[in-house]
Amino acid sequence: MERAVHDRGGWPTDEPIDRREHELADWELLTDALFGACARAGLMNVDELRRSIESMPREQYEHAAYYERWAFSIEQVLTEKGVIATGEVDARL
């Protein structure tokens, strides 16, 4: 059965698991907080966050960091719902 890119538990690999801890950067903390704020405001829920992460193109998913996937997903879900306009985030960068 074909498995989606995120469904990776049990994939064979010769690579050791990277168990190093790392300090979260400010943008990562802010991304986490942004999702929490959106959830509390009733704008999106964790299942929508996950569903949208799982919809990332395979190449993009593979190269994105954990919270980059969150940022992608939050932008996509909020755009779907018309909370923000397409391209609105890019226009502000």
Place this chain on the structure above:
Amino acid sequence: MTFEVGQRVRVRAREHRGHHRTPGYLKGRTGTIERYHGTFTNPETRAYGESGLPEKALYLVRFDEDDRIYADVYEHWLEAE
């Protein structure tokens, strides 16, 4: 509650393209009901802006393969072995 603690169950191996919480490595595997967690909103519909109702029963299932693995699996992904 459909399954009893200690009952042998198999994880359904059916195709499901949308969001779901059943990991691929458990599909088709046989395990044992360890605990009944209660009912929860369904992530498969909640992921698309719906209410997630009706709530679905969720079980902790133990799998004894090369390693012992515990996983939460919704009732509609399980069948009696």
